[in-house]
Amino acid sequence: IRSILNKRKVRARELNLPVTVSLEYLVEIFPQDFICPILGKKMEWGRHKTSDYVPSLDRINPNEGYSKDNVMWMSRKANTMKSSASSKELHDFAKWIKKNIH
Numbered sequence: 822i823r824s825i826l827n828k829r830k831v832r833a834r835e836l837n838l839p840v841t842v843s844l845e846y847l848v849e850i851f852p853q854d855f856i857c858p859i860l861g862k863k864m865e866w867g868r869h870k871t872s873d874y875v876p877s878l879d880r881i882n883p884n885e886g887y888s889k890d891n892v893m894w895m896s897r898k899a900n901t902m903k904s905s906a907s908s909k910e911l912h913d914f915a916k917w918i919k920k921n922i923h
Contacts (some may be wrong), residue, residue: 822847825878829887839886845880852892859899873898 826844833840855864857874864876877900878892885891895903906914 822851827875829878833887839888841886841888842892846889847892847894850892851876857896857899858893859895859903862896862898864894864896873901879903 823844826840826842830840831837839852849856852858853862855876856862857864862874866873866876875898876894877897877898878887879895880887881891881893903911
């Protein structure tokens with residue numbers, strides 16, 4: 822978690838975004854069961870750093886910085902899905918899934 826926080830600080834500096842979360846806070850909010858809250862799959866640290874299910878720190882609103890009300894842990898796969906689509910696209914996709922996939 823310390824390594825991820827340090828990388829996010831560098832990224833935030835590049836984007837001119839604030840970082841107000843502490844290491845302790847990120848440890849506190851990490852899912853104790855290691856389950857991705859979005860996809861329901863177990864997240865794993867370690868060797869498989871390219872895994873879809875490695876933990877990823879998400880900025881809920883990508884236009885804002887790393888603050889207590891704007892960060893959460895999820896799997897890399899969930900974070901990638903979230904970051905590559907707009908809110909409307911995600912909403913439309915979810916509506917389609919609900920209607921067509923049973």
